[in-house]
Amino acid sequence: xxxxxxxxxxxxxxxxxxxxxxxxxxxxxxxxxxxxxxxxxxxxxxxxxxxxxxxxxxxxxxxxxxxxxxxxxxxxxxxxxxxxxxxxxxxxxxxxxxxxxxxxxxxxxxxxxxxxxxxxx
Numbered sequence: 001x002x003x004x005x006x007x008x009x010x011x012x013x014x015x016x017x018x019x020x021x022x023x024x025x026x027x028x029x030x031x032x033x034x035x036x037x038x039x040x041x042x043x044x045x046x047x048x049x050x051x052x053x054x055x056x057x058x059x060x061x062x063x064x065x066x067x068x069x070x071x072x073x074x075x076x077x078x079x080x081x082x083x084x085x086x087x088x089x090x091x092x093x094x095x096x097x098x099x100x101x102x103x104x105x106x107x108x109x110x111x112x113x114x115x116x117x118x119x120x121x
Contacts, residue, residue, distance in 0.1 A: 005103040006071050007039045008061040008078040014051060015092035022051055025091075043081050057093075059085070068102060075100045 017025070025032075029049035037046045039062040047057040059082040063074035075098050086093045 002104070003064050003066060004068070004070065006063045006065065006074045006100055007103060008063060008075050008098060008100045010043075010059040010061070010078050010082040010096060010098050012057060012082070012093045012096040014047075014055040014057060015094040017051065017055075017092060021089075021091060025051060043078065043085065045085070068105075071100050071102050 014025075025047065026049055029047070032045050032047050034046045034048075037058075037060060038044050039060045041062050043059045043061045045057060045059050048054040059078065061074075061078040061081065063077065065071065065074055078100075079096060079098055082096065083093075
């Protein structure tokens with residue numbers, strides 16, 4: 001059985017942040033910019049620097065499993081990790097939602113199809 005790679009995105013919005021928390025997040029906003037978004041095992045957080053107008057965030061997680069059903073456990077782990085990260089720092093949050101993708105089921109791009117065809121010949 002082959003290993004499957006899962007990409008999980010956990011989205012939500014910050015809630016009831018104090019001015020100190022807003023200032024802390026704003027100071028770190030450059031390293032959490034959407035342009036630097038990546039999927040990592042520990043989760044990568046992105047959010048907009050203007051939290052007053054756009055209080056939304058996204059965590060991007062990379063996980064793996066042996067079977068298609070393992071994506072459910074991976075999603076639960078990602079949600080728990082996001083909740084833990086926010087709670088440990090005292091950041092209020094609401095409306096968490098998750099989206100997961102099994103990369104083994106993702107359609108191949110044009111470049112990948114050409115490479116696969118060359119490998120078969």
